[in-house]
Amino acid sequence: MENIEIYNSNCIAQNELEDNSIDLFICDPPFGIGEKDFDKHYKRSKKTVTKSYEEAPDNYGKWTYEWLSIAKQKMKDNATLYLISGWSNLGEVLNAIHKCDLHVKNHLIWKFNFGVYTKSKFVSSHYHILMVTKSDKSNITFNQYCRFGPQEKVKEGGSAAYRDMEDVFIINKDMKQAKEGEVKNNNKLPDELIDKLIQYSSNEGDSICDFFMGNFTTAYSAIKLGRKISGFELNKELYDYNMKKLSQLEFGHGLSGLKKITIEKPANQGKKITEEEKQNIYKDYQELLSQSKLKKDISKILQDKYGRGHFSIKNILDSFKN
Numbered sequence: 001m002e003n004i005e006i007y008n009s010n011c012i013a014q015n016e017l018e019d020n021s022i023d024l025f026i027c028d029p030p031f032g033i034g035e036k037d038f039d040k041h042y043k044r045s046k047k048t049v050t051k052s053y054e055e056a057p058d059n060y061g062k063w064t065y066e067w068l069s070i071a072k073q074k075m076k077d078n079a080t081l082y083l084i085s086g087w088s089n090l091g092e093v094l095n096a097i098h099k100c101d102l103h104v105k106n107h108l109i110w111k112f113n114f115g116v117y118t119k120s121k122f123v124s125s126h127y128h129i130l131m132v133t134k135s136d137k138s139n140i141t142f143n144q145y146c147r148f149g150p151q152e153k154v155k156e157g158g159s160a161a162y163r164d165m166e167d168v169f170i171i172n173k174d175m176k177q178a179k180e181g182e183v184k185n186n187n188k189l190p191d192e193l194i195d196k197l198i199q200y201s202s203n204e205g206d207s208i209c210d211f212f213m214g215n216f217t218t219a220y221s222a223i224k225l226g227r228k229i230s231g232f233e234l235n236k237e238l239y240d241y242n243m244k245k246l247s248q249l250e251f252g253h254g255l256s257g258l259k260k261i262t263i264e265k266p267a268n269q270g271k272k273i274t275e276e277e278k279q280n281i282y283k284d285y286q287e288l289l290s291q292s293k294l295k296k297d298i299s300k301i302l303q304d305k306y307g308r309g310h311f312s313i314k315n316i317l318d319s320f321k322n
């Protein structure tokens, strides 16, 4: 299959993917915390949850270093790798990243809707997502306005793009019970989370890889968004079930449904600001203040009148404070 190269094998022992070929990795390995028993915490029928979940071997740090060094070989120089981790082995994961001489660009927190009930300690309701690059100078893909345009606002009035780019993601877990005939393991990532990482950190036609496919969440998102997908999954039941479903999907079938983003630039953005313009802006500002207008409304009026952005107006007004 032209855009799909996924193997039912061990990503460490049998990895023949081409070196320097991957634009974006999304890896959600077993966390080394006894995931096979997870389902006892959730009220779900055991009938449709696959049992053959491959957990991580005992030496989590060594194992993480092994697969991560292979991932590094497969990354293009400007690639991004997202590594999802629980808190218990986070130290081992960070050590492995350091040992591989990779760079942590962002440390994201995924806050989900509920954790497992506890009586004698706080409820854990987050995972860590480490955004890793080959070096701090890597020229990575980051599509700032892929989901919200610069002019879009949230209900409370702030910038929607800014809010979306905050490093705490609040997204519900995917706890949907598999239907009869479907196969699922018990820790599927939400489609919304993976779509978001793919939209920010890759472009159409890029190559995405996931060493631990599980329920193939990364693969379904990649094909939906017109990105090539490669990777591994050891569990044969999950592999066979999802490969069959995936191969029936049209490449890029979700692209036409994506929200269209309009990026309207202020008319004079990039043009040099003259001393006269600065003085006029300040004069207008004083005048509008004397009319008891709110500062945020004044900024908008000045942006429209002078064809400048929010920060440009703010910087000019700040320069008169001293």
Ligand SMILES: C[S@@+](CC[C@H](N)C(=O)[O-])C[C@H]1O[C@@H](n2cnc3c(N)ncnc32)[C@H](O)[C@@H]1O
Pocket: 009, 010, 011, 012, 028, 029, 030, 031, 052, 053, 054, 055, 056, 185, 187, 188, 189, 190, 211, 212, 213, 214, 215, 216, 217, 218, 232, 233, 234, 235, 238
């Ligand atoms: C946490 S799950 C991934 C879940 C996935 N992100 C999803 O949304 O469904 C980890 C998966 O890695 C698989 N796995 C464990 N060790 C592996 C290895 N060495 N090579 C390939 N797959 C492995 C497990 O069988 C499991 O399905």
